[in-house]
């Protein structure tokens with residue numbers, strides 16, 4: 001959308017409430033279409049759906065990889081269950097981001113997101129890099145977090161695509177906690193980064209106070225938007241899924257680090273902002289002018305060393 005000399009992106013985040021373990025793809029897609037229609041009526045050009053949007057957050061359940069793939073993965077995208085979403089988005093001239101469990105052509109399982117343009121074409125695909133959790137059965141835990149069992153690490157770096165009159169990058173859930181995620185996309189000149197997430201309210205690894213889950217979610221998004229001069233749209237799958245609670249807090253964050261819109265429910269809900277893409281440019285030209293101020297020759301440790309280690313002497 002162009003108004004005067006400014007560039008705007010009508011950015012909607014479509015939060016999705018709990019999805020029951022036996023809820024069909026067709027039923028979920030009907031919910032997503034309702035959200036698409038609302039986003040369109042509010043002026044959206046891009047709609048962001050959550051991570052693993054089409055099913056319950058199945059990594060919480062112990063099962064074999066074969067069973068997970070049979071029940072929860074997509075072998076093709078779009079497929080007949082999801083085609084109505086593509087058709088409606090095209091009819092409404094909307095682009096969208098969608099997270100789902102992908103079984104690739106060679107049979108590799110990934111936690112994936114796609115970027116679809118207003119003509120219904122898949123223009124970008126991202127396979128989650130930072131897979132949290134574990135691959136063993138934690139029998140004493142109240143639930144599992146088996147992303148390391150069910151998915152392989154993404155085979156490509158974070159990408160940025162020129163589409164919908166903007167430069168758009170993607171990541172997924174746990175990626176948002178890692179500063180490298182954002183900087184790799186900012187270095188490719190991303191203007192907007194979109195993501196979906198499923199964040200359980202309870203942390204099975206340590207007795208984390210529940211309020212910290214929301215605090216860390218927001219603080220990482222707000223700092224990352226500011227430090228990288230980007231807009232961020234983050235969509236939760238949230239509320240109760242078969243008794244398991246996940247945080248809401250879907251947000252659109254401006255390059256100032258301010259929250260431009262935030263969900264108020266833990267159900268299906270659309271939030272919207274007319275994102276001024278030139279606002280990001282302002283920050284890129286001044287405090288975060290990478291060309292003038294970055295010192296990559298001093299950052300080599302970031303790519304040379306994976307884990308914490310001793311000091312480097314100059």
Ligand code: CDT
Pocket residue numbers: 051132133145172173174175177197198199200203
């Ligand atoms: N889906 C996902 O990546 N969730 C993680 C939970 C981390 S606790 C094992 C997250 O970062 O929100």
